[in-house]
Amino acid sequence: MRPSACPGTRLAxxxxxxxxxxxxxxxxxxxxxxxxxFYDVPLHIVRGEGAWLYDADGRRYLDGYNNVAVVGHAxxxxxxALAAQAARLNSHTRYLHEGVVAYAERLxxxxxxxxxTCMFTCTGTEANDLAVxxxxxxTGHTGAVTLADAYHGxxxxxxxxxTEDCPxxxxxxxxxxxxxxxxxxxxxxxxRDAFAAERGAAVGEAAAGLSARGHGAALFLCDTAFSSxxxxxxxxxxxxTAFAGIRAAGGLALADEVQAGLWRLGEQAWGFRAAGVVPxxxxxxxxxxxxxxxxxxxxRRDIAEAFAREHHYFNTFAGSPVAxxxxxxxxxxxxxxxxxxxxxxxxxxxxxxxxxLQQRYPLVGDxxxxxxxxxxxxxxxxxTRAPAPDAAGRIRERLRENGVxxxxxxxxxxxLKIRPPLVFGRAHADLLLQVLEESLEWAQHGG
Amino acid sequence: MRPSACPGTRLAxxxxxxxxxxxxxxxxxxxxxxxxxFYDVPLHIVRGEGAWLYDADGRRYLDGYNNVAVVGHAxxxxxxALAAQAARLNSHTRYLHEGVVAYAERLxxxxxxxxxTCMFTCTGTEANDLAVxxxxxxTGHTGAVTLADAYHGxxxxxxxxxTEDCPxxxxxxxxxxxxxxxxxxxxxxxxRDAFAAERGAAVGEAAAGLSARGHGAALFLCDTAFSSxxxxxxxxxxxxTAFAGIRAAGGLALADEVQAGLWRLGEQAWGFRAAGVVPxxxxxxxxxxxxxxxxxxxxRRDIAEAFAREHHYFNTFAGSPVAxxxxxxxxxxxxxxxxxxxxxxxxxxxxxxxxxLQQRYPLVGDxxxxxxxxxxxxxxxxxTRAPAPDAAGRIRERLRENGVxxxxxxxxxxxLKIRPPLVFGRAHADLLLQVLEESLEWAQHGG
Numbered sequence: 001m002r003p004s005a006c007p008g009t010r011l012a013x014x015x016x017x018x019x020x021x022x023x024x025x026x027x028x029x030x031x032x033x034x035x036x037x038f039y040d041v042p043l044h045i046v047r048g049e050g051a052w053l054y055d056a057d058g059r060r061y062l063d064g065y066n067n068v069a070v071v072g073h074a075x076x077x078x079x080x081a082l083a084a085q086a087a088r089l090n091s092h093t094r095y096l097h098e099g100v101v102a103y104a105e106r107l108x109x110x111x112x113x114x115x116x117t118c119m120f121t122c123t124g125t126e127a128n129d130l131a132v133x134x135x136x137x138x139t140g141h142t143g144a145v146t147l148a149d150a151y152h153g154x155x156x157x158x159x160x161x162x163t164e165d166c167p168x169x170x171x172x173x174x175x176x177x178x179x180x181x182x183x184x185x186x187x188x189x190x191x192r193d194a195f196a197a198e199r200g201a202a203v204g205e206a207a208a209g210l211s212a213r214g215h216g217a218a219l220f221l222c223d224t225a226f227s228s229x230x231x232x233x234x235x236x237x238x239x240x241t242a243f244a245g246i247r248a249a250g251g252l253a254l255a256d257e258v259q260a261g262l263w264r265l266g267e268q269a270w271g272f273r274a275a276g277v278v279p280x281x282x283x284x285x286x287x288x289x290x291x292x293x294x295x296x297x298x299x300r301r302d303i304a305e306a307f308a309r310e311h312h313y314f315n316t317f318a319g320s321p322v323a324x325x326x327x328x329x330x331x332x333x334x335x336x337x338x339x340x341x342x343x344x345x346x347x348x349x350x351x352x353x354x355x356x357l358q359q360r361y362p363l364v365g366d367x368x369x370x371x372x373x374x375x376x377x378x379x380x381x382x383x384t385r386a387p388a389p390d391a392a393g394r395i396r397e398r399l400r401e402n403g404v405x406x407x408x409x410x411x412x413x414x415x416l417k418i419r420p421p422l423v424f425g426r427a428h429a430d431l432l433l434q435v436l437e438e439s440l441e442w443a444q445h446g447g
Numbered sequence: 448m449r450p451s452a453c454p455g456t457r458l459a460x461x462x463x464x465x466x467x468x469x470x471x472x473x474x475x476x477x478x479x480x481x482x483x484x485f486y487d488v489p490l491h492i493v494r495g496e497g498a499w500l501y502d503a504d505g506r507r508y509l510d511g512y513n514n515v516a517v518v519g520h521a522x523x524x525x526x527x528a529l530a531a532q533a534a535r536l537n538s539h540t541r542y543l544h545e546g547v548v549a550y551a552e553r554l555x556x557x558x559x560x561x562x563x564t565c566m567f568t569c570t571g572t573e574a575n576d577l578a579v580x581x582x583x584x585x586t587g588h589t590g591a592v593t594l595a596d597a598y599h600g601x602x603x604x605x606x607x608x609x610t611e612d613c614p615x616x617x618x619x620x621x622x623x624x625x626x627x628x629x630x631x632x633x634x635x636x637x638x639r640d641a642f643a644a645e646r647g648a649a650v651g652e653a654a655a656g657l658s659a660r661g662h663g664a665a666l667f668l669c670d671t672a673f674s675s676x677x678x679x680x681x682x683x684x685x686x687x688t689a690f691a692g693i694r695a696a697g698g699l700a701l702a703d704e705v706q707a708g709l710w711r712l713g714e715q716a717w718g719f720r721a722a723g724v725v726p727x728x729x730x731x732x733x734x735x736x737x738x739x740x741x742x743x744x745x746x747r748r749d750i751a752e753a754f755a756r757e758h759h760y761f762n763t764f765a766g767s768p769v770a771x772x773x774x775x776x777x778x779x780x781x782x783x784x785x786x787x788x789x790x791x792x793x794x795x796x797x798x799x800x801x802x803x804l805q806q807r808y809p810l811v812g813d814x815x816x817x818x819x820x821x822x823x824x825x826x827x828x829x830x831t832r833a834p835a836p837d838a839a840g841r842i843r844e845r846l847r848e849n850g851v852x853x854x855x856x857x858x859x860x861x862x863l864k865i866r867p868p869l870v871f872g873r874a875h876a877d878l879l880l881q882v883l884e885e886s887l888e889w890a891q892h893g894g
Contacts, residue, residue: 020543023543023545023548024543026548026552027543027547027548029563030548030551030552030555030563030564030565031540031547031548031551031564031565031566031766032564032565032566032748032751032752032755033751033752033755034566034751034754034755034758034759034760035540035566035759035760035761036541036759036761037541037542037543038541038542042542042543043542043543044542044543044544045536045538045542045543045544046535046536046544047535047536048535048536048537048538053536053538053542066538066539068537068538068539068763068764069537069538073536073537073538074533074534074535074536074537076534078533079530079533079534082529082530082533083526083529083530083533086521086525086526086529086530086738086739087521087523087526088493088494088495088521089492089493089494089495089500089520089521090495090515090516090520090521090737090738090739091492091495091500091513091515091516091520091738092513092515093478093482094483094484094485095484095485095489095490095491095492095500096467096470096471096474096484096489096490096491096492097491097492097493098470100474100478101470101473101474101477101478104477104478105473105477108477116476116477117476117477117478117479118477118478118479119478119479119481119482122569122570122573122740122764123569123570123573123762123763123764123765124763125573125762126569126570126572126573126602129576129602129603130601130602132603133601133602133603133606136603154577154760154761154762155573155576155577155580155602155603155604156576156579156580156583156602156603156604156605157602157603157604158603159580165758165759167757285763286763289764290537291533291537291538291764291767291769292537292764292769293569293740293764293765293770301479304479304480304481305479305480307481308479308480308481310614311481311612312481312482312483312612313481313482313601314482314483314601315570315572315601316515316570316571316732316733317515317569317570317736317738317739317740318570318740319478320738322738322739323740
């Protein structure tokens with residue numbers, strides 16, 4: 001239990017609230033105002049283990065949010081691999097090293113045949129940025145089609161593709177935006193396949209618009225979990241039609257697997273697999289290194305060769321012996337602990353519970369997701385689907401007070417996002433469901 | 448000693464050359480052709496310690512090249528800090544954490560007053576890319592002035608500023624290029640200050656050219672060690688005039704300290720210090736994390752605030768508790784071992800030796816540098832200064848054969864680059880000088 005803040009009391013041996021406020025002031029001075037903190041009362045986290053985070057007061061929180069710690073916080077096998085390789089060598093890809101080769105071989109073995117060439121970066125942003133460079137070099141076009149309310153990173157070139165952040169008036173002419181396949185908000189649940197095909201066709205139309213503006217379409221990129229759209233799960237017709245549309249315009253189809261990758265969605269390692277499509281480029285990030293900065297781009301040999309005709313590539317820290325050792329350790333743990341099986345089992349249990357809450361609480365307009373990635377869309381009225389962002393925000397804060405960490409997302413900010421470490425088990429799911437139900441009950445009664 | 452390659456002999460218990468060739472083939476398959484390897488016969492490095500690297504045959508090489516391993520390869524204090532924090536927590540900057548705040552405070556304490564706000568990235572490329580975003584947002588301009596033969600990174604936006612790599616015909620209209628302050632190649636050694644001022648003024652002229660093209664100058668960025676130009680050390684008039692010129696055009700002055708930063712040049716922590724100027728933005732990279740991916744941007748509060756008016760900033764892995772612990776450990780080691788003192792002492796000894804070689808070998812046209820960063824420019828004829836890139840390449844390969852690692856750089860590829868870990872001591876310098884002299888002797892006689 002946290003001691004309360006007692007500014008007048010000098011006897012308190014350790015006042016965590018005062019320390020937190022002091023740290024917050026120092027942080028604002030040192031890091032500046034472009035940084036944000038989660039929660040109205042920010043968390044001061046000092047330790048992590050498995051699916052749990054601990055604050056400076058020793059209080060523990062169930063982590064229902066952090067996907068980077070994919071095999072659980074501070075997994076000992078990952079830490080050991082990191083420490084052992086760092087004690088031995090950390091250099092770069094201009095010397096031969098077994099690690100980067102073995103890691104590239106391991107990653108490509110998890111992807112469909114043909115996606116056989118790997119390039120390493122330090123972040124998902126760098127992977128998407130490299131994909132833009134590569135698609136432009138290979139197609140001779142300059143334009144990109146992205147979705148509304150998308151997030152793909154923060155570099156100069158990728159920021160305009162992150163339509164969640166970049167305002168329309170700052171959008172450069174080489175970016176075209178297609179609407180997301182949000183069947184719930186469009187009221188299209190009774191015609192899912194037709195709606196998915198319509199929204200997929202919008203990608204081809206956006207690409208044609210780019211060509212009309214003199215750019216040509218170099219690529220379409222898509223987060224295959226549609227995370228910032230509120231976690232969408234369109235039928236296969238969506239990616240099938242979208243990929244066909246961008247290819248017809250002479251562009252490449254890119255699956256951004258930074259969110260969906262490494263079995264987040266349970267059944268398969270990658271989000272695009274559910275649609276039965278094969279992208280031209282796949283980009284990877286967040287979970288790869290369980291916190292160590294690793295991103296990657298995987299593509300076909302012919303594309304890598306066309307890029308290499310006029311470009312060479314070096315990224316100082318990427319693909320280093322340490323990065324490779326950590327990346328391999330994460331994949332080893334996923335295999336040794338049969339994490340995909342846990343994702344499916346816990347995911348099914350969590351989905352059942354969430355659908356139960358939807359039955360009991362009119363505030364829950366929609367439950368979407370797969371594996372261990374869910375969006376719970378809160379509405380003021382189920383008939384009109386009017387978004388309830390205030391309720392979502394209040395519930396997120398109450399959950400935090402009650403020791404459970406979730407986020408909010410979606411274009412209206414009314415979608416609770418559940419995206420825990422993949423070691424989240426049945427007991428964790430039950431606790432989350434219990435605390436979430438209490439919060440829904442409270443919110444439903446005007447809390 | 449390495450066993451030689453014996454393709455027909457099956458009795459060899461361990462054939463490192465065959466293993467190396469096999470690894471090279473697997474690497475070419477898995478990583479594609481955009482990657483490059485150092486040396487005609489690539490090194491297969493498996494271990495590092497201090498200033499030494501060891502290959503798979505157990506042979507050791509004196510590392511005169513790698514600046515990332517700033518406190519020496521696999522420094523135990525850095526490895527311990529990395530392992531301890533990774534075992535405890537690796538999360539992100541949206542929770543409060545002491546580490547990122549302490550690291551930002553420590554970095555800004557090393558910079559001039561006013562440069563007090565820190566933003567973290569994972570790479571130097573990301574830091575320069577963020578600087579472009581920031582300078583554009585703050586100035587309302589879009590253009591950038593960069594130097595000929597510069598290297599600043601590889602993102603879509605930064606690649607065109609890396610004129611060493613990006614061909615002129617691919618240069619977008621928002622980039623203007625000014626000539627580097629290369630007094631040796633310009634034959635201006637007898638009028639150093641005037642030449643520096645002229646080349647500095649060229650930055651203002653390039654900025655004016657951007658304005659004439661309708662872009663306006665958002666920034667001038669400059670590697671303060673002029674590494675890819677062949678390691679230049681212009682007098683203070685250069686940066687003074689260049690910074691005045693970009694500011695007169697309404698742009699920001701950026702010092703890219705990825706190469707020069709953290710006492711590489713001996714006397715001071717940062718390259719711009721020698722010129723007595725204060726940049727508007729400083730970007731940092733390579734040595735910060737001794738191999739752990741850390742980059743940073745430091746700027747004034749007013750610039751950070753102007754950026755934050757329309758932009759917020761988050762970089763998943765950057766400024767994490769582990770990154771901060773490693774960054775702090777590197778600074779602790781630099782302080783505890785008084786690395787700057789070693790840089791100055793070894794640097795002076797190495798400089799004396801290199802100037803001695805210049806006296807004895809006509810091939811050595813020029814020796815430039817400070818601290819532990821030197822460029823040795825090889826020429827076919829001292830009077831005409833005709834570059835000798837072939838000799839530089841042959842000497843680099845011969846040094847590698849004789850167990851010393853150096854690189855080549857410069858617009859003509861004729862500059863030997865010495866840039867070792869900063870723990871390089873007098874005995875390392877003597878060995879380097881001895882092997883270098885043998886190679887010069889060999890090359891001078893047509894080797």
